[in-house]
Amino acid sequence: MGALAGVVIAAAGHGRRMHSDIPKQFLELRGKPMLIHCVSTFRKCESISRVVVVVNADRVESTRQMLLSYGLLDDGVRVVAGGTRRQDSVRNGLAEFGDDVDVVLVHDGARPLVSASLIDRCCEAVHAHGAAITAIPVKDTLKLQDDHQCIAKTIDRGGLWQAQTPQGARRELFVRAYETSGDGDVTDESSLFEKAGISVAIVAGDETNIKVTRPEDLVLAESMMGEKAGGFRIGHGFDAHRFAEGCTLVLGGVPVPHDLGLDGHSDADVVCHALCDAILGALGEGDIGRHFPDSDGAYKDISSLLLLDRVVDLASGKKFITANADLTIVCQAPKLAPYMEAMRKTLAVHCRVVPERINVKATTTEKMGYTGREEGIACHAVVLLCNR
Numbered sequence: 001m002g003a004l005a006g007v008v009i010a011a012a013g014h015g016r017r018m019h020s021d022i023p024k025q026f027l028e029l030r031g032k033p034m035l036i037h038c039v040s041t042f043r044k045c046e047s048i049s050r051v052v053v054v055v056n057a058d059r060v061e062s063t064r065q066m067l068l069s070y071g072l073l074d075d076g077v078r079v080v081a082g083g084t085r086r087q088d089s090v091r092n093g094l095a096e097f098g099d100d101v102d103v104v105l106v107h108d109g110a111r112p113l114v115s116a117s118l119i120d121r122c123c124e125a126v127h128a129h130g131a132a133i134t135a136i137p138v139k140d141t142l143k144l145q146d147d148h149q150c151i152a153k154t155i156d157r158g159g160l161w162q163a164q165t166p167q168g169a170r171r172e173l174f175v176r177a178y179e180t181s182g183d184g185d186v187t188d189e190s191s192l193f194e195k196a197g198i199s200v201a202i203v204a205g206d207e208t209n210i211k212v213t214r215p216e217d218l219v220l221a222e223s224m225m226g227e228k229a230g231g232f233r234i235g236h237g238f239d240a241h242r243f244a245e246g247c248t249l250v251l252g253g254v255p256v257p258h259d260l261g262l263d264g265h266s267d268a269d270v271v272c273h274a275l276c277d278a279i280l281g282a283l284g285e286g287d288i289g290r291h292f293p294d295s296d297g298a299y300k301d302i303s304s305l306l307l308l309d310r311v312v313d314l315a316s317g318k319k320f321i322t323a324n325a326d327l328t329i330v331c332q333a334p335k336l337a338p339y340m341e342a343m344r345k346t347l348a349v350h351c352r353v354v355p356e357r358i359n360v361k362a363t364t365t366e367k368m369g370y371t372g373r374e375e376g377i378a379c380h381a382v383v384l385l386c387n388r
Contacts, residue, residue, distance in 0.1 A: 003100075003101050003103065003209045004050065004099075004102060005047055005049060005101065005104070005105070005123050006048065006051065006103070006104050007050070007051055007104070007107055007166065008052050008105070008106045009039065009042070009108075010057050010093070010103065010107070011023075011031070011038075011063075011082075011110075012086075012089045013081075013110070014080075016244040017211075017213050018148070018213070023059075024212055025254060027218065028221060029222060029225060030225050032070070033066065034110060034212060035063070035112075036070050036072065036110070037113075037225075038109055038114065039067060040072060041116060042114075043072060043077070045049055045116045045119045046116075047120045047123040048119065049076060050076050050077075052080060052096045052097070053067070053077070053078070053093075053109070054081070054092055056081070057081035058331050060080065064079045074367060080092050080096060085185065087178075087182060087185075089305030090106050090189065093106075094174055094178075094201060101171055102170060103123055103127065103350045104128045104168055104170075105119070105123065105126070105167065106167050106168060106189045107166040110277075111205075111210065111211050111357075111385070112212065112221060112225075113207060113208050113221060113225060115209070119166060121134070124281040125201045125203045126371055130169060130170055131168070131190070131193050131198050131200045131201065132168060132203050133188075133365060133369070134164045134204075135161035135163050135164055135202050135204075135205050136161065136162050136205045136207060137160070138157045138161065139157075139288070140157070140163055141157065142160070143155065146148070152287050154292045155167050161202060169189070169198065173184055173196075176196060176198070177195070178192070180196045181195035181196045182312075189225070193294050208224050210224070228331065232323065232386050233282035233386075234383070235277075235278040235282030235283070235382070235383045236277075236382050237379075237380070237382075238382070239273035239275070239288075239378060240270060240371075240377065240378035241262035241263055241264050242375055243260040243263070243374065243375060243376050243377075244260065245260060247262060247268065248261045248267070249261040250267045251271045251329065251336065251377070252269070252271040252327075252342075252343030252346055253271075253304070253346040253350065253361060254339050254343050255342065256334060256339050257334070262376065265299060265300060265301075266300070266302045267301060269303075270379040271327060271343065272304035272348075273288055273304060274381035275327060276304075276307055277381065278309045278325065278382060279312070279315055279322070279381035279385065280311060280314075280368065282315075282384075282385045283314065283315055283385070285314065288307065288311075291307075304329065305346070309350055312350065312352060316352075321352070322353050322357060322385060322388060323385060324359070325357065325381060325383045326359045327359065327360045327379060328361055328362070328381075329363070329379050330364070330365060330378040330379065331374075331377040331378070332364050332372050332374045336362045344358050376383040
């Protein structure tokens with residue numbers, strides 16, 4: 001597009017409807033402040049060259065430090081103090097752009113799910129029309145209330161749009177709007193343009209580009225962000241080993257007294273192996289044999305808890321954590337009830353979750369099949385991973 005484009009991220013509000021001592025734009029969403037999600041998206045967007053973050057005067061320095069800690073404070077990012085009203089804050093941000101910036105967008109710091117494609121669409125509309133707003137069509141039936149809190153009439157929703165941000169205009173139109181209409185109260189930038197007689201184009205917004213205003217909005221944003229990030233992954237694992245003499249029986253990392261152990265290259269812990277396979281399956285990373293082949297002497301007699309640690313490390317590197325795991329041990333003997341809780345706690349430690357997220361149970365096959373004939377032990381595992 002040639003000319004430079006900048007964005008003013010309006011983050012000077014108090015967010016009283018969140019019932020929080022911390023302004024809503026600084027509340028954490030999936031481990032990061034909402035404002036960080038906004039700035040990060042705009043910095044990654046090729047349409048935007050400059051970012052100005054407007055915050056309360058007492059948060060300017062702490063916001064700079066926060067951006068620095070996330071690697072987002074550079075020559076293209078500035079933090080300035082806001083004003084009394086939203087339009088005053090936006091004007092302070094606008095003043096940070098020089099004549100080399102042709103297009104200026106404004107975005108709410110409490111809209112952390114804005115997408116790069118929506119930003120691009122808004123920039124393109126500003127280039128084409130001079131000023132633009134992102135919005136979604138009103139879908140619900142609208143009612144007008146009378147003085148008695150009863151319905152006065154139903155409003156025709158045809159042609160009605162619900163405003164979002166980003167909103168923007170060519171820089172010279174912003175300047176003209178402030179010169180002619182900047183003293184009157186407005187709720188968003190398009191209202192300012194309307195008062196100045198500037199035509200504003202409508203760009204189709206995104207349903208997910210919600211504004212976090214109330215506590216329940218934060219929960220919704222968490223869910224939406226989880227879905228965008230890859231959300232949840234489900235994996236199934238299965239393993240079986242035959243009994244052998246001269247071996248220690250280890251299940252779920254816990255030694256279980258029995259006259260026979262399980263035969264295997266490692267400690268033959270079928271519970272850990274099934275769990276590893278389930279996690280690897282959820283990650284799309286093959287199976288335990290691919291990662292820890294029995295042809296490799298490094299894994300001879302190794303504790304399967306160490307293998308589980310490495311699989312959990314792999315999941316963590318892909319930004320997934322265990323939401324829950326359900327394991328079923330299949331054996332005729334020995335009786336496992338006295339050791340189930342110890343298995344659960346041990347597996348939870350190595351999965352780095354609370355024990356409540358791990359379930360271990362045992363069943364028999366009523367003396368049918370190889371487990372029923374006490375030839376060995378098998379285990380099934382189902383795992384749900386969530387993106388963190």
